[in-house]
Amino acid sequence: MAATAEEVSASRPGDQLVDPATVVMDRGFDLAHPPAAVWPWLVQLGKRRAGWYLPRPVERLVPRGRRALRHVDPRWQGLAVGDVIPDYGGRDATFEVAELVPASHLVHTSRRGGTSVSWTLHLSPYDGGRSTRVHLRLRLGPVRHVRVAETVGGAFDALTILGLAAGLAERLDEGVDR
Numbered sequence: 001m002a003a004t005a006e007e008v009s010a011s012r013p014g015d016q017l018v019d020p021a022t023v024v025m026d027r028g029f030d031l032a033h034p035p036a037a038v039w040p041w042l043v044q045l046g047k048r049r050a051g052w053y054l055p056r057p058v059e060r061l062v063p064r065g066r067r068a069l070r071h072v073d074p075r076w077q078g079l080a081v082g083d084v085i086p087d088y089g090g091r092d093a094t095f096e097v098a099e100l101v102p103a104s105h106l107v108h109t110s111r112r113g114g115t116s117v118s119w120t121l122h123l124s125p126y127d128g129g130r131s132t133r134v135h136l137r138l139r140l141g142p143v144r145h146v147r148v149a150e151t152v153g154g155a156f157d158a159l160t161i162l163g164l165a166a167g168l169a170e171r172l173d174e175g176v177d178r
Contacts, residue, residue, distance in 0.1 A: 001162050003028040007135045013099050014107035014137070017118040021139035023149045025157050028135045029165035033172045035103040035123040035132045041168055042106055042121050044069070044076030046095070047086040052160070053167030070171055079106075095119065115140055134168075136161060 003026035015021075031038055044050035051068025059067050081100055087093040087110065095108035095117075103123060110117040117140055124133040138157060143149045 001027045001029055001158055001165065003135055003137075012120045012122055012135070012137050013101075013105045014109075014118045014120040015139065017098060017107070017109050018116045018139040018141045021118075021141040022143035022146055023138075023140040023153070025138040025154055026135065027137075027158065027161040028133060029161070031132045031134060031165075031169055031172060032130070033132060034129055035125050037172060037175075038123060038132045038134065038168070039103045040072040040077060041171060042123075043079045044073060047088050049076050049085065052088065052164065053171060054163045055166040055170050058163060059167070068167065070174065072175075115143055134165070 007028055008026045041050075041053070045052065050073060051066070053068045054062070079097060079100060081097050083097045085095045085097070085108070087095050089110075089112065093110065093112065095110045097106070098109045098118070099105065099107035105120060105122045107121075108117075108119040110119075117138070119139075120135075120137045122135040122137070124135065125131070126133055140149060140153075
């Protein structure tokens with residue numbers, strides 16, 4: 001789930017929304033599907049939407065009513081800048097869509113107490129457009145307890161992105177997009 005050195009050093013859409021950032025977490029993974037096939041799944045992510053994708057063996061441990069969708073649902077495809085999405089970070093936690101370019105990137109922003117947050121999901125085609133590199137960047141600032149955010153928050157972020165990558169790959173592989 002590690003981002004490449006090139007991804008970490010590259011600027012991404014949304015970086016300016018939390019600038020300066022006290023903590024930046026970069027993750028990346030590859031999917032054997034084109035960006036146009038990956039995009040609808042990312043657009044519908046979220047609490048009280050399609051959920052958070054996990055692989056089937058892990059999802060079996062989640063109550064049936066809280067499992068993520070295993071199909072693209074047209075009702076969640078109309079995401080637009082300014083839309084507010086409930087988040088799993090607490091009862092009142094939300095993300096607002098700050099930027100959206102289909103099959104390219106999606107940027108969310110939020111405020112958690114005194115900390116500003118931006119979360120960018122960036123898609124890059126490779127292998128002649130048949131595969132996608134997904135780069136995720138979480139920017140936080142200001143952060144009072146940097147070590148805690150980097151270690152505990154970083155471990156939690158890595159684990160959730162690992163689940164997302166596996167669950168998303170599984171769902172894409174179940175569909176027909178090639």
